[in-house]
Amino acid sequence: MATSETTCDLVFREATVIDGSGAPRFVADVAVKSDRIVAIGDLAGVAAREVVEARGRVLAPGFIDTHSHDDNAVLATPGMEIKVSQGVTSVVNGNCGVSLAPLVVDSLPPPPVSTLGEAKDFAFPTMAAYLDRLMAWPPAVNTASLVGHSTLRVGAMRDLNREANADELAVMRERLREAMAAGAIGFSSGVFYPPSQAATIAETTELARVAAEAGGIYTSHVRDETDGVVTSLQEAITVGSVAGAPVVISHHKVAGMKNFGRSRETLALLDKANETHEVGFDAYPYTAASSWLTPDYLSLCSRVTVTWSKPFPEMKGRDIAAIAREWGCDDKEAASRLQPGGAVYFLMDEADVRRVVSHHRAMIGSDGLPNDMHPHPRLWGTFPRVLGHYVRDEKLFDLEEAVRRMTGLPAATFGFADRGAVKCGAFADLVLFDPDTVIDAATFEQPVQTAHGIELVLVNGVPVWRDGASTGARPGRVLRRQSMRAA
Structure with missing residues (x-):
């Protein structure tokens, strides 16, 4: 436990802590030193290089994207704004x-x-x-x-x-x-x-x-x-x-x-x-789902939107039906002409x-596809959409349960030791968000839009997203099997 003689890197003051276990929220200070959470409670006597006044904000474990296709994105776009802007701190590729x-x-x-x-x-x-x-x-x-x-x-x-x-x-x-x-x-x-x-x-x-x-x-x-x-x-x-x-x-x-x-x-x-x-x-x-473009899926869908097309890149974001009318052919023929390409399929x-x-x-x-020119909005909006739309607005389940299924449950399922939790000794993968404003902004028409309400994101104790922008820091680690110790 941190003491008054300990200088921490960062302390969140009066945060509403949702710890990832599904337990009820509580208000506390949370201290971070190096890459770990070192104290939780009344830390009025703890000195810190940075203090974040977090009253009225939720402090949760960083979200774990259990289904990503970011294998190449983490190398090609290492700032990973598509994920950290949503509060995601770990991805499964x-x-x-x-x-x-x-x-x-x-x-x-x-x-x-x-x-x-x-x-x-x-x-x-x-x-x-x-x-x-x-x-x-x-x-x-x-x-x-x-x-x-x-x-x-x-x-x-x-x-x-x-x-x-x-x-x-x-x-x-x-x-x-x-x-x-x-x-x-x-x-x-x-x-x-x-x-x-x-x-x-x-x-x-x-x-x-x-x-x-x-x-x-x-x-x-x-x-x-x-x-x-x-x-x-x-x-x-x-x-x-x-x-x-x-x-x-x-x-x-x-x-x-x-x-x-x-x-x-x-x-x-x-x-x-x-x-x-x-x-x-x-x-x-x-x-809606999203995958590569094929005529085989059209009969299942009420609508199909092109996410990219190599022979016709200008068709990104347009519906197959509209393209087919313009070309004077049926939808299957249009889909064939557009290949190779990708699509969003409305079929659920x-x-x-x-x-x-x-x-x-x-x-x-998220199941997002980072290389799509006009991606499915899930690439930028999945986690805030759950928190804002389905939890706050639709009240399908409570915020503690939503956070558990984004953090503690995947950490346990995949065996990520000391992650997915706000507890002493855990890695400081953390997200601070406003529960009253958090929401996705990405839509099927305008899919590349940063979510609202995600205020601060830490990965291994280092801020990677702050006040609506990437910090440029790249503190991510490789999570390995079994003990899942960080490389």
Whole structure:
């Protein structure tokens, strides 16, 4: 405990502390020295180099984005304004079977692996090489890395339209084993996507087992989030259970109009599965998804907006239907002409979104795509949208519960030691925000907009966001598996 003789780096005075555990809020001073929280309570006698008057503001653990695709963004844009402006202090990369490492290519890999960057960005033959680069060129946020199934397949197989043979599987196993030894936190699959659609349960299970043997987790973008969502969830749960790995279902949703309302069924299934195996999930607070552009998804959607198009970059932000009318063709033909590209797909029901994000096991993940020219607003707005829209305005659940699912729950799920909590000895990943004004500003029409109400963000005790702007500091660390000690 700090004493009157201790000079701390920073003290928050009279903050409303929400500590990440779900416990009721309380008012206290909080002191930070170096990269740790060193005292909480009445600290009137504690000297500090900086004092932040925090009366009426909430001080919470920094938010953990459990579902990001920031593998390349943390290198290309290390200030990470897309995240720190929301209060995010740690990101989990490599989701949906897509990771930047381990992979080296001569030409751009197939989508969705290609959404991470250009061919030159895939320059890391091992996870160790990627993590070494992060340590030498740190971003503003802490990073944890999953190893993507599609990335492993692209690196090991010439023909992705079949199950891996024994030799190819052996290569993938070895690369995954090396990645886990280097500090990857687990294995992610995306059997929904073409590079991994031909993979069998046996193939995915064998790789998930490698991750599990190293203490890792298994995350899954399931095979089908539409009509076959229940069977697909069961597949992911089976893979994790047989492999012995805790499971996280990525961006849980039910998609397509005829599936509206089925979140009751899927959430009940996940609750039942937790009786015998650890199964979590993340979700984002929007009724639209975002991915690469394909005509195959159009029939599920009430609206589709282009996020980028290589042959027609001027079409970013426009709806496919409007483009098709202008070109005198149907929507599928327009989507084909626009490829390669990306899109926002409106295919979910608001009632399902509310039901999913309200569930006590729901972690919050942005699933944003940093390279999109006209991105989904979740890239800039996910966390403040939950706090402002769903908590304060809609009152779906209370602020303590929202903070728990953005901090303490993901820290426990992914094993991030001494993070996700406001407690003595924890890393000083902290966000100070105004509960009366916090809200997302990003919209589908104007998606690159900084959220309101996020006043101060610390990563490892260093301010990275203050008064609506980046400080330029880059104190982020690599979060490793098991003990998750910071590198």
